[in-house]
Amino acid sequence: MPLTLTLPDILRDDAGRRFDTASHRWLPAESGWAAGVQIPAQDALRVALRVGARRLPVGVIGPNDASASELAMAEAAGRGIAQLGLPLICGGRGGCMQAASRGAAEAGGLVIGVLPSTDPLSANPFVSVPVASGIGEARNAIIASACFALVAVGGGHGTLSEIALGLKMERLVITMPDANRVDGALECSVIDTAMDAIAERYFRVAP
DSSP states (O other): OOEEEETTTEEEOTTOOEEETTTTEEEOOOTTOOOOEEEOHHHHHHHHHHTTOOOOOEEEEOOSSOOHHHHHHHHHHHHHHHHHTOOEEEOOSSTHHHHHHHHHHHTTOOEEEEESSSOGGGSOTTOSEEEEOOSGGGHHHHHHHHOSEEEEOSOOHHHHHHHHHHHHTTOEEEEOTTSOOOTTSEEOSSHHHHHHHHHHHHHHSOO
16 A cells, blocks of 8 residues: 655545544545655654554464574564554563563553453563453464554464454454464564554554
């Protein structure tokens, strides 16, 4: 979706529709609208957030017993999401969840942890907003439902279930190199490509 910027901070698509930050909708093009400068989706997202667009959460999912490469990828994903200006939502515990939380928190982002237990203090130390669901592994459905995009790092049955839930809910599901390969998910080899896809999808959520 080509996005253009016209002053003051007005985003348009290739049909000239204007992105309305208050309603998160594309409004019909006005007659005589001026052409702008095409900008990358990540930059367009930062412009939209700067002028009050909704900060929709992005999920990071992955195993507790993660490898060093998976932990590094999860941390980079969390950092990238925070640098986009979006909140991270995850399972709030250890492994890839803690690594992603650390990456987001250290980049100044908001971290939402949906915990399986009723104890909000069971969250890892980087979680800003612990949500003590008390519903065990069923919390995976909350994470998939609450975000508009999911980044999967690593394998495992729990991660695979969240991928499946995300696809069923028509979320953007991105699988990084160590994740399970699933039809319908977008495979990305590097974090910046994943962040591009997330930024583009942000604007496609708008009707």
